[in-house]
Amino acid sequence: MSGLSRRGLLGSLGAAGAGAAAIGFGTGRAVQDGDPASAGPPPTFDLYGEHQTGIVTPVQDRLHLASFDVLTDDREALVGLLRAWTAAAAEMMAGRPAGPDTSTYDRPPDDTGEAVGLPSSRLTITFGFGRSLFDDRFGLAGRLPAGLVDLPHFPGDNLDPARSGGDLCVQACADDPQVAVHAVRNLVRIGFGTVAVRWSQLGFGKTSSTTRDEQTPRNLFGFKDGTMNLKADEQPDLDEHVWVDDGSWLAGGSYLVARRINMTVETWDRQTLQEQEHVIGRTKTTGAPLSGGREHDDPDFVLEGSDGPLVHPDSHVALAHPSANAGVRLLRRGYNFVDGSNALGRLDAGLFFLAYVTDPRSHYIPIQTSISGNDLMQEYVQHTGSALFAVPGGIARGEYVGQRLFA
Amino acid sequence: MSGLSRRGLLGSLGAAGAGAAAIGFGTGRAVQDGDPASAGPPPTFDLYGEHQTGIVTPVQDRLHLASFDVLTDDREALVGLLRAWTAAAAEMMAGRPAGPDTSTYDRPPDDTGEAVGLPSSRLTITFGFGRSLFDDRFGLAGRLPAGLVDLPHFPGDNLDPARSGGDLCVQACADDPQVAVHAVRNLVRIGFGTVAVRWSQLGFGKTSSTTRDEQTPRNLFGFKDGTMNLKADEQPDLDEHVWVDDGSWLAGGSYLVARRINMTVETWDRQTLQEQEHVIGRTKTTGAPLSGGREHDDPDFVLEGSDGPLVHPDSHVALAHPSANAGVRLLRRGYNFVDGSNALGRLDAGLFFLAYVTDPRSHYIPIQTSISGNDLMQEYVQHTGSALFAVPGGIARGEYVGQRLFA
Numbered sequence: 115m116s117g118l119s120r121r122g123l124l125g126s127l128g129a130a131g132a133g134a135a136a137i138g139f140g141t142g143r144a145v146q147d148g149d150p151a152s153a154g155p156p157p158t159f160d161l162y163g164e165h166q167t168g169i170v171t172p173v174q175d176r177l178h179l180a181s182f183d184v185l186t187d188d189r190e191a192l193v194g195l196l197r198a199w200t201a202a203a204a205e206m207m208a209g210r211p212a213g214p215d216t217s218t219y220d221r222p223p224d225d226t227g228e229a230v231g232l233p234s235s236r237l238t239i240t241f242g243f244g245r246s247l248f249d250d251r252f253g254l255a256g257r258l259p260a261g262l263v264d265l266p267h268f269p270g271d272n273l274d275p276a277r278s279g280g281d282l283c284v285q286a287c288a289d290d291p292q293v294a295v296h297a298v299r300n301l302v303r304i305g306f307g308t309v310a311v312r313w314s315q316l317g318f319g320k321t322s323s324t325t326r327d328e329q330t331p332r333n334l335f336g337f338k339d340g341t342m343n344l345k346a347d348e349q350p351d352l353d354e355h356v357w358v359d360d361g362s363w364l365a366g367g368s369y370l371v372a373r374r375i376n377m378t379v380e381t382w383d384r385q386t387l388q389e390q391e392h393v394i395g396r397t398k399t400t401g402a403p404l405s406g407g408r409e410h411d412d413p414d415f416v417l418e419g420s421d422g423p424l425v426h427p428d429s430h431v432a433l434a435h436p437s438a439n440a441g442v443r444l445l446r447r448g449y450n451f452v453d454g455s456n457a458l459g460r461l462d463a464g465l466f467f468l469a470y471v472t473d474p475r476s477h478y479i480p481i482q483t484s485i486s487g488n489d490l491m492q493e494y495v496q497h498t499g500s501a502l503f504a505v506p507g508g509i510a511r512g513e514y515v516g517q518r519l520f521a
Numbered sequence: 522m523s524g525l526s527r528r529g530l531l532g533s534l535g536a537a538g539a540g541a542a543a544i545g546f547g548t549g550r551a552v553q554d555g556d557p558a559s560a561g562p563p564p565t566f567d568l569y570g571e572h573q574t575g576i577v578t579p580v581q582d583r584l585h586l587a588s589f590d591v592l593t594d595d596r597e598a599l600v601g602l603l604r605a606w607t608a609a610a611a612e613m614m615a616g617r618p619a620g621p622d623t624s625t626y627d628r629p630p631d632d633t634g635e636a637v638g639l640p641s642s643r644l645t646i647t648f649g650f651g652r653s654l655f656d657d658r659f660g661l662a663g664r665l666p667a668g669l670v671d672l673p674h675f676p677g678d679n680l681d682p683a684r685s686g687g688d689l690c691v692q693a694c695a696d697d698p699q700v701a702v703h704a705v706r707n708l709v710r711i712g713f714g715t716v717a718v719r720w721s722q723l724g725f726g727k728t729s730s731t732t733r734d735e736q737t738p739r740n741l742f743g744f745k746d747g748t749m750n751l752k753a754d755e756q757p758d759l760d761e762h763v764w765v766d767d768g769s770w771l772a773g774g775s776y777l778v779a780r781r782i783n784m785t786v787e788t789w790d791r792q793t794l795q796e797q798e799h800v801i802g803r804t805k806t807t808g809a810p811l812s813g814g815r816e817h818d819d820p821d822f823v824l825e826g827s828d829g830p831l832v833h834p835d836s837h838v839a840l841a842h843p844s845a846n847a848g849v850r851l852l853r854r855g856y857n858f859v860d861g862s863n864a865l866g867r868l869d870a871g872l873f874f875l876a877y878v879t880d881p882r883s884h885y886i887p888i889q890t891s892i893s894g895n896d897l898m899q900e901y902v903q904h905t906g907s908a909l910f911a912v913p914g915g916i917a918r919g920e921y922v923g924q925r926l927f928a
Contacts (some may be wrong), residue, residue, distance in 0.1 A: 129667075149728060176698075176725070178859070180862075183866070188903060216794075216805075217794065217806065218794065218805075219793060219794050219795040220793050220794075220795060221793055222744075222790060222792055222793055222794070222795070223792050223794050223797075223805070225743075226741075226743045226786070226790055227739060227742075227743020227805055228726075228739045228741055228742075228743045228857070229738065229739075230739060230743070230806070231736055231739070249898075261699065269571075276864075290726075291583075291698070291725035291726065291859065292725060292726035295725065295726075295857070295859050295870075298784060299790075299868065301743075302787065302868065303787065303790045304689075306787060306790075306791065310578050310865075310866025310867075311862040311866045311867065311868060312862070312866065313862060314529045314859070314861045314862050314868065315861060316723075316725065316859060316860075316861075318583075318698035318699060318702065318723065318725070318778065319635075319697075319698065319699035319702075319846070329638055332634060332635045332637060333635065334633075334635055334706075335634075335635075336630075336632075336633045336634020336635045336637070337634065379633070379706060380709065380710065380713060383629060383633055383710040383713075384629050384710075384713065385629055386625060386626060386627050386628055386629055387623075387625065387627075387628070387630050388626040388630070390630075398623075398630070398634055399623075399624065399637070448704075450635070450699065452585070452702050452706075452721070452723060453723075453860060453861065454722060454723075454860065455587075455718040455719070455720060455721050457683075458717075459590065459718045459719065460715030460717075460718065461706065461709065461718060463702075463706075496716065
């Protein structure tokens with residue numbers, strides 16, 4: 115291992131970072147090397163590096179993701195916003211206030227204040243660009259990435275336009291939700307007049323991990339989720355399945371697929387354990403495939419019981435498995451959500467699916483077409499929001515996020 | 522101090538409690554004695570005790586509160602539900618599954634599973650009864666508590682009926698939101714067919730504490746909140762301001778006032794620091810009164826600057842102070858919330874105000890009348906949900922919650 119490229123201990127952290135030891139290091143690098151665990155979870159991540167943070171970074175516990183409409187058609191105003199967002203994100207990820215001036219009486223503070231005294235909580239802030247940004251407003255039509263397509267309608271989609279799409283997105287992940295919310299809120303503040311929030315989604319529990327040193331989290335079906343998830347130390351696979359490498363402005367970046375998947379948990383909860391395990395293809399307690407073995411053992415899709423294959427070919431594990439999808443593997447970073455209840459008195463709950471892929475045409479559309487058409491699980495889920503963003507590559511010091519797009 | 526009345530170490534915890542050391546003790550008692558900190562935060566609370574938990578219990582970081590409509594008019598079905606809820610709550614608070622049978626194939630599991638492997642995270646579950654429960658359905662009309670009034674309309678109220686009222690409420694607080702959500706979701710599951718969720722609210726960051734050994738949390742205005750909050754060790758004041766002592770079935774209980782207070786954070790964020798501090802009456806950084814001193818020093822409402830009193834008489838601290846409210850003190854347990862964004866592209870964010878009071882007629886209506894009519898802060902807030910619940914006293918082993926109401 116070439117090891118952690120630590121950039122040394124930062125000295126003073128300012129008001130917001132009191133008590134947090136800050137270790138800045140190139141996140142893409144450090145995480146890909148796979149040994150951050152040996153140094154314990156780093157208290158802060160550095161915004162700048164080979165890739166954006168919040169992708170292969172070890173998944174934090176909480177999420178606030180916001181999608182924005184740009185209100186101006188002034189290209190320079192958009193660039194100015196991205197420049198200001200980059201600077202503020204770097205400060206907040208280091209555990210400092212979003213801006214320098216928080217105590218001058220006759221102007222609004224450069225930080226809203228609710229994270230003062232809280233540690234940085236492994237905050238990462240990740241930016242993406244939606245397809246609508248590449249219309250005729252900003253002269254970007256010729257630079258639309260090939261993979262930034264309109265996703266097709268999938269069976270079972272019941273998409274709410276007010277929870278879908280957007281020109282820009284900001285994904286803030288942290289172990290403390292107040293820190294994630296603070297980050298989004300300050301970027302909203304900085305963007306006042308230039309952008310408006312189109313929709314935003316909080317997630318309270320991660321459903322996938324990108325490291326091996328923790329147990330697999332559970333989704334609201336009560337099952338372990340993301341057992342097969344691509345891990346941060348699988349370097350060749352990350353290049354194949356996550357990063358864009360096409361020589362374009364997006365090189366070193368990725369695509370973020372965001373799907374709000376409502377689960378009808380009340381209905382699920384009334385199914386027998388047998389039905390639940392049949393649908394998933396794994397045992398509920400341990401997460402082992404129904405063909406036997408342990409959680410991380412490969413399912414045997416051929417092995418028959420008295421009543422056909424032990425792992426049903428339309429079970430979720432069978433349809434989502436790389437062997438059924440031309441070897442495609444996903445790096446997922448989804449979160450459980452509960453947004454109160456709906457008019458029927460059912461919990462408005464489910465999985466906010468987030469996956470970073472090298473190309474949604476090869477890495478999302480085929481798999482979701484297969485799943486939405488056949489998966490036994492479809493009876494218990496409904497997709498209510500959808501968005502796709504091109505996520506620029508890493509930010510070099512002195513640059514702003516996505517600068518190569520505007521060059 | 523008479524000390525912690527520990528009831529000894531529980532032995533086996535079952536699947537959900539693996540790794541958590543469980544110390545069961547009478548929560549009302551232990552917390553009122555004020556020295557739980559000396560033993561570290563207890564990993565589990567006991568449902569049974571002199572008072573319900575989740576009131577003076579040290580405030581956990583996360584909240585899920587659900588309000589329910591009862592669907593039946595069968596008194597025995599309601600009692601059966603309360604009995605089943607009590608049993609399940611005791612299990613979950615101890616870090617165990619909600620019910621005993623989680624692995625029989627041909628029936629639905631007695632626990633939904635998403636908290637398996639998570640520690641109990643100081644979970645407390647608190648039950649309350651709304652005024653509508655005392656209509657003619659269950660023969661309870663004659664037992665309506667005197668304080669369970671219809672709250673009046675206050676200036677600035679913009680209440681959404683779909684976020685207000687309810688026959689029953691369940692407040693689940695825990696340091697891990699997945700644990701709080703799991704608790705509510707399993708009570709929903711158990712109540713299927715008997716109750717439906719009317720509304721539910723998640724809170725991601727506490728805004729008040731009931732102990733002295735931590736720093737005061739901040740609300741979404743970025744200010745420390747609840748500096749004056751009633752603390753769990755102020756025994757005579759708890760009897761005066763929190764507990765009901767009227768010889769009725771509600772004796773040993775309390776009233777829970779729940780108000781969903783939206784904050785127009787984008788507007789607030791554009792105000793000068795001077796305006797923000799003027800509205801609150803405290804400094805933003807330290808929380809000290811504008812009359813000087815430190816956070817916990819009493820404000821001096823008489824001290825004049827060059828431009829009148831340093832603490833404006835219509836500032837929030839002045840209007841909410843006990844000296845302006847016949848000595849009334851509040852035990853608050855509120856939480857910050859963000860529920861996405863609204864149709865205007867503003868964050869749907871604010872404070873979910875929770876206060877436990879001995880009588881809302883003396884301890885909420887007068888103070889909210891004064892605040893909503895005069896408080897400078899009213900320009901930046903709007904109440905969008907409201908509920909009031911009678912919270913029964915502690916549950917003795919073998920009883921179900923509220924049993925004395927039905928006796």
